[in-house]
Structures are given as structure tokens and as C-alpha cells.
Amino acid sequence: MLSHKRIRTKGKLSLTRYFQKFKTGDYVAVSQELNVPFYYVKKLQGRTGKVIEKRGDAYYVEIKDINKLKRYLIKPIHLIKIKA
Numbered sequence: 001m002l003s004h005k006r007i008r009t010k011g012k013l014s015l016t017r018y019f020q021k022f023k024t025g026d027y028v029a030v031s032q033e034l035n036v037p038f039y040y041v042k043k044l045q046g047r048t049g050k051v052i053e054k055r056g057d058a059y060y061v062e063i064k065d066i067n068k069l070k071r072y073l074i075k076p077i078h079l080i081k082i083k084a
Helices: none
Strands: 027-030 048-055 058-065 068-074 079-082
Touching (some): 027 058
Antiparallel strands (some): 027 079
């Protein structure tokens, strides 16, 4: 789990991560930004999933939990785009 940040990034909010855009079908990883509240369970940290749709400022991400697909509405500051 993330318990601390590096000294240079401590207390700073990355605006490029805050305003990043994703397309439907992009694969993303969940990475909790410690400066912004994250209201989900800790087991989501590091999980990967697929962007399903955009709703407001956030994105619906479909993540497989054991054998069941679950959909979470997550803000883009907590997401990192990955190649798949």
C-alpha cells in the first residue's frame, strides 16, 4: 500500500494526472493519490481494469474481483494508463 510519497512530490497535486483523458476501452491501473480522498477499499490499489464509460469528471472502470467483474466510478487522478 502507499504510505508515503517522495519528498519532492509530497503535498503537491499533479495537474496533468488530474485532467488526463481516457477513451472507452483503455486499460488503466488504479493508483491512489494520497492528497485526494479515495473512498474505496484498499484492495483496489494496483488493480488493472478497462474503462467502460465517462460519467461527469470520473470514469467507470471494470475490474475483475476473483471471478466477478465489478464496476467502480473512479476520478482520473487515481488512474494510470497502461499498454495492453
